[in-house]
Amino acid sequence: MKAFCAVRTRRIAAGIFLGLCAASASAQSGYPSRPIRLVVPWPPGQATDLSARLVAHKLSESLGQPLVVDNRPGAGGVIGSDAVAKSAPDGYTLLAGSSGPISINPIVQKVPYDPEQAFAPVSLIATVPYVLVANPAFPAAGIREFIASARANPDKYTFASSGTGATGHLVAEFFNSMAGIRATHVPYKGSVPAITDLLNGNVTYAFETLAATAGHVKSGRLKAYGISSARRNDALPEVAPVHESAELPGFEVVAWIGYLAPAGTPLQTRARLAAEVRKAVQAGDLRERYAALGMDPVSSSPEDLGALLKREHERYAAIVKKANIRID
Structure with missing residues (x-):
């Protein structure tokens, strides 16, 4: 009798479990049933x-x-x-x-x-993607010359960002580290003032988003040295990836x-x-x-x-x- 009761109890428990699973599956199959x-x-x-x-x-x-x-x-x-x-x-x-x-x-x-x-x-x-940009007055013609100049003049140049800890700030720090560059970070309260000072020549360079920089690059108000993605982008097809043009394998961010x-x-x-x-x-x-x-x-x-x-x-x-x- 005890064995029968044990088997019966297990069957009831299994039935309840299967019922719950069926109810859950049914609920999920009807997803979504209301606004998200x-x-x-x-x-x-x-x-x-x-x-x-x-x-x-x-x-x-x-x-x-x-x-x-x-x-x-x-x-x-x-x-x-x-x-x-x-x-x-x-x-x-x-x-x-x-x-x-x-x-x-x-x-x-x-x-x-x-x-x-x-x-x-x-x-x-x-x-x-982010774009490495500088004021057109910066003399380097390409990214390798840019890196060589920055390496030869430690702490001379400045780089802007939309704020300490912003993605652009960390992308620039990653680039500086991989390229062996020492430069001074100048944080701003947002991308607009950072790019404004870059346009005015008050800071040397920055990594800013493609959306924020493409128009300025096309108009000649900023010089683009590279893009942070693995491949070129149709918005600036002439700008090569940094990892390729600067020979920095692993710089894809x-x-x-x-x-x-x-x-x-x-x-x-x-x-x-x-x-x-x-x-x-x-x-x-x-x-x-x-x-x-x-x-x-x-x-x-x-x-x-x-x-x-x-x-x-x-x-x-x-x-x-x-x-x-x-x-x-």
Whole structure:
């Protein structure tokens, strides 16, 4: 009798488990059944906001439910990111994540979340290359001459960034380290004043986004020495990658933008979203808009994005440690 009861108990438990699995699968198969909130931790019009909205529009069409953009700017993207970290992991809250608040800020300052523990990766949606630019008065004709001049004059030259710990700052520090350059960092409150001083010849060089520099390069107001991505970009096809023209193998760095979800969001849900992103970034109209914004349309699986985030954290941690960068 005891054996019978034990078997019966196991069968009941198995039945309950299978029922729960079936209910979960049924719920996921109907996903999404209501609007999805997409938190953008930046103000409208910023690069992350623009790319996130373009992809969200495509996903709203393919999923049959709207992705509602919720701009939560502040503290360099930390406020909005933290709001998502504290949200329910049900697939109905997403974060438009990017290099700054996810890969860099947690290394250079205290933030209320651990990005590896707080978020579950969904998919990349864009990458943003940086361009090494200088005032046209700088005498170097090419990047090798640029490096030679900087090496021969340690601490003579200055480089601008949109702020201490900004992605452009770390890209420049990475370049300086690999090229053997010693130069003085001049931080600004944003890219606009940094580029303005560069145009006026008050600083020597900078790594700024393709979108922010392409127009000035084409007009002759800035001189481009190289692009930080692995390949040339159609916006400035004559500008070669730094790793190629300067013979700096391994110097391939871009800012990333992607969708993340709160930790614990089911992989099945994230994989569904990633599949829709993959289709979205292949659309001709989206690719045209991206090109105008100086971005490259990309996608990834949740697993591949997770691996990228790990590599980015390790690389930026090494750069920050070597350059002794800290924001109090």
